Amino acid sequence: MNINLKLSNYMGKMSRICRLMSIAFALIFVNCTNAEEAAAAPSGSGDSEPEVPVLPETVKILAIGNSFSADAVEQELYGLFEAVGQKVVIGNMYIGGCPLETHAANAASDAAAYSYRKIVDGVMTKTSSVKLSTALADEDWTFVSVQEGRGFHGFYDTTYEGTTHSMEPDLTNLLNYVRSKCPDARLVYHAPWAAKEGYTGVKFSYYGYDQAKMYEMICGATKEVVAAHPEIGLVMNSMDAIQNVRTSYFGDNVTRDGWHLNYTIGRYTAGCLWFEKIMGRSVVGNAYRPSAISETDALVCQTAAHEACEHPYVVTDLSYFEKPAGEDGDEPHTVLAKWYFSRERTVADGGCETWTGQDELGVYRYDNEPGERGYFEANEEGAGRLSYVQVDKTEWPEDAAGLSTLDVSNGGQPVMSGPMAGDYWQFATTGGHEFAEGTRLRIVYTYNPGNYGAKYWRIEYKDGDVFKPVPSFELKTETLPLSGETVTYNQAFDASQRVIEFTVVLDNPTSEFVVRQICCSAYQVNDKWLGHPNIKCVSRIAGDPNNENKPLPQMDLLL
Structure with a gap:
């Protein structure tokens, strides 16, 4: 372990380093104090943490959750248990974005509403349309966890900047239901993490788009949960583990889309926390690590989780870890296609010509015919094509208010005006790739809808045919008030730019990596609807080479 020790805080850092080295190299397992319950108790109460119960031969863990529980238990947790010879069965009752309110209602109605993901002997099976009662009766569960969803895990019974939310009475009702079905299971509360700085999703707005504030509110809400529910025997304070790892050389790069954990550092750190909490012994030194994570990276993640167990509700500084030479902190990857936008490059590299048919910026191309309107070839690295494809708009009058236009901005970015339902932006690699089942692919780009842009879009990717x-984006269906349209979407934009970033795992062999952002309605971000192509309704693939918070389009193969 390489350690950069600063003289000004020598004594404090040396104490921590010595402890970590003794753990890492001697593999001395220490008991996790689970101190968060004591920290949540009233000051001077004298309450002590109950002893960790003796574990059965096979530990059985059931999460009642959503994509956050999937991040925590579905990928890395089994390997950590297997590495120490502990038999384990892991279940996850999954509904994307599901809040306590819906879980409690499903329990009350015995709704067959869940995807039941179950890992036995390292193999996951997925069963759709499963009832909570069925899953709870499926095994003699050792631990059953619950959690809040839809971004409200920082609100127990709280109002902040105009947003009000309460977990009650749904949390109480759900816990009572679980206890009635599994009286011998230990109840667990899972407290997920704060969003990445710069994330623009509406759920982050509940916290003023402030990561530090969101973390603070999650800690506060979790303490309130523990105080109100002494029947909860264990708290999975994932928010602490993730905030800890962000202080290391990884920085704020542990999510795949700003909200959900990425498939390497993020998920491994969360898995380490769950392992240590359940086993009651340190995860530091556990031999399991996914192939994409180096030994040093694994030690950072394990330490972040261990410190979260030892010191809940505070952020532990891990900046003393030195990044190994030659590593940039990102997941190992191959760039498949990358675009670079600037006034000079867009003209010189031919993007202006293929987008508008002109060799200068600011010239419009008017055309209401269906099909591909224009395209940008990847001009920085790899091979790819960024294009805009539209529906037939020839019925609309050929004047400025009714024409679909293409333009190139002063920053060299592709702009389209007048999107209608069925239009789509498309990113596609063109390198002759054949991707196998299980391949992980990632894309990031910045999107700007402008002040009058279309609000509702659906982002899809090609899997097989x-x-x-x-x-990772919650799919919603809604009937729009002005147009009467019923739309199914996973992005509802406002007038601000938004970074779109996600990773997908292919279920089928697939030729090329293709992503589409499909317009669902001409309904605008300012909640107006004209019902025809509007030249003021702008749609732009943005990105600024001089601003890391506005990344340029890039498509990657994760190794």
Whole structure:
């Protein structure tokens, strides 16, 4: 372990380093104090943490959750248990974005509403349309966890900047239901993490788009949960583990889309926390690590989780870890296609010509015919094509108010005006790739809808021969008030720019990596609807090479 020790805080850092080295190299397992319950108790109460119960031969863990529980238990947790010879069965009752309110209602109605993901002997099976009662009766569960969803895990009974939310009475009702079905299971509360700085999803707005504030509110809400529910025997304070790892050389790069954990550092750190909490012994030194994570990276993640167990509700600084030479902190990957936008490059590299048919910026191309309107070839690295494809708009009058236009901005970015339902932006690699089942692919780009842009879009990716909605984005169906349209979407934009970033795992062999952002309605971000192509309704693939918070489009193969 390489350690950069600063003289000004020598004594404090040396104490921590010595402890970690003794753990890492001697593999001395220490008991996790689970101190968060004591920290949540009233000051001077004298309450002590109950002893960790003796574990059965096979530990059985059931999460009642959503994509956050999937991040925590579905990928890395089994390997950590297997590495120490502990038999384990892991279940996850999954509904994307599901809040306590819906879980409690499903329990009350015995709704067959869940995807039941179950890992036995390292193999996951998925069963659709499963009832909570069925899953709870499926095994003699050792631990059953619950959690809040839809971004409200920082609100127990709280109002903040105009947003009000309460977990009650749904949390109480759900816990009572679980206890009635599994009286011998230990109840667990899972407290997920704060969003990435710069994330623009509406759920982050509940916290003023402030990561530090969101973390503070999650800690506060979790303490309130523990105080109100002494029947909860264990708290999975994932928010602490993730905030800890962000202080290391990984920085704020542990999510795949700003909200959900990425498939390497993020998920491994969360898995380490769950392992240590359940086993009651340190995860530091556990031999399991996924192949994409180096030994040093694994030690950072394990330490972040261990410190979260030892010191809940505070952030532990891990900046003393030095990044190994030659590593950039990102997941190992191969760039498949990358675009670079600037006034000079867009003209010189031919993007202006292929987009508008002109060799200068600011010239419009008017055309209401269906099909591909224009395209940008990847001009920075790899091979790819960024294009805009539209529906037939020839019925609309050929004047400025009714024409679909293409333009190139002063920053060299592709702009389209007048999107209608069925239009789509498309990113596609063109390198002759054949991707196998299980391949992990990632894309990031910045999107700007402008002040009058279309509000509702659906982002999909090609898997085999079909396009699927991106799993990490919540899919919603809504009837719009002005147009009367019923739309199914996973992105509802406002007038601000938004970074779109996600990773997908292919279920089928697939030729090329293809992503579409499909317009669902001409309904605008300012909640107006004209019902025809509007030249003021702008749609732009943005990105600024001089601003890391506005990344340029890039498509990657994760190794």
